Amino acid sequence: MLSINNINIKNKRVLIRSDLNVPINNKKISSDTRILASLPTIKLAIKKKAIVIIMSHLGRPKENEYNENYSLKYILNYLKKKIKNIKIILVKKYLNGFNFKYGNLYILENVRFNKGEKKNSLLLSKKYASLCDIFVMDAFGSSHRKQSSTYGVSLFAKISCAGLLLISEINTLNKYLNKPKRPMTVILGGSKISTKFNILKYLNKISDYIIVGGGIANNFIAIKNKVGNSLYEKKYIEKSKKLLKNNKILIPKDVYVGKSILYNEKSKIKNIKKIKENDIILDFGIKTILNIIKIIINSNTILWNGPIGMFELMNFKNGTKIISKIISLNKCFSIIGGGDTISAISIFSNKKNFSYISTGGGSFLQLLEGKILPIVKLINNINFLN
């Protein structure tokens, strides 16, 4: 794949799509891993004297509307501490061009404020492309998304290439995912059910044990039980049933429930058969966690994406915390991926005790499935034709 390393970018307008989508609590960044991982490409472009423009999304705001809570100004303040000797400017209005000066670094305001971003609007993609001479895709964490800033822009940019992080993540994950040591356990949790659920069919073939957590687990619980107000998607319940045939998926036996998702919501342990209409499943119970510990201790490879419970809340941390600690203490090979999963392991254990931490969750799962990421295919095709 064409790399930023192999292009002359001096004095050129270089638009870098980074994934600066980090968890922010009370206006503070709670995990900076993704920003730190994006710095090498940005610093390389500055060193090579390009006019550097960065774009990223943050969270999932409503399109076509400015919302301060999702502004990249929090990221800007952080970048100012990490990149010295250059003026960094947040550009709010940029779709029809903006005045730039050589020697400044520009960050475009959250691309998800722009109408058409998520649907990969060609008009919007063209507008992004007209801001640059070279487009650099470096947002590994968003590289499974076919959106205007992660995909469409490449159709119109004069030159498209990959950044250092994108290339390094793909190479490293492909190397590690080839012939993993057995038994191999996959832990799949979190809230993005529609992004992740379909990979379970493949995981059922390649792994020895599967632990489902978060919203994914709720679909399995819902096969035979009430799940009240818990996060789940009805259309996946039938599919969940079919996945149970070869007995690899561990369904929780007990869970912690709350009535709301307020920070200090009280937790109550319940057998999954006793969930009531107004309960929300927010973490795993003790019996289930003990079962998971046994599986982890017997595994030689662990792949983990998606927290077990809503670990950001005071009383629902345990499942994610204990599993994070057990993996980090176990001597097995462990790959962890996903914005919130990284945030969780940074809080609960020493990141150095995991074998590899990927900045991607959904994109890591796509690679695991052996799929070629859409933007990678596009950049390769464009450069082949040129």
Ligand SMILES: Nc1ncnc2c1ncn2[C@@H]1O[C@H](COP(=O)(O)OP(=O)(O)O)[C@@H](O)[C@H]1O
């Ligand atoms: N039972 C649950 N109900 C609702 N949300 C949950 C539950 N368990 C975990 N979550 C939430 O899932 C979010 C992370 O999901 P996701 O984005 O899929 O993970 P990642 O970013 O690691 O890929 C966290 O904010 C966490 O609070």
Ligand SMILES: O=C(OP(=O)(O)O)[C@H](O)COP(=O)(O)O
């Ligand atoms: O956090 C991300 O993905 P992840 O939750 O799979 O790690 C990426 O920034 C993509 O965000 P999106 O799932 O809102 O498109």
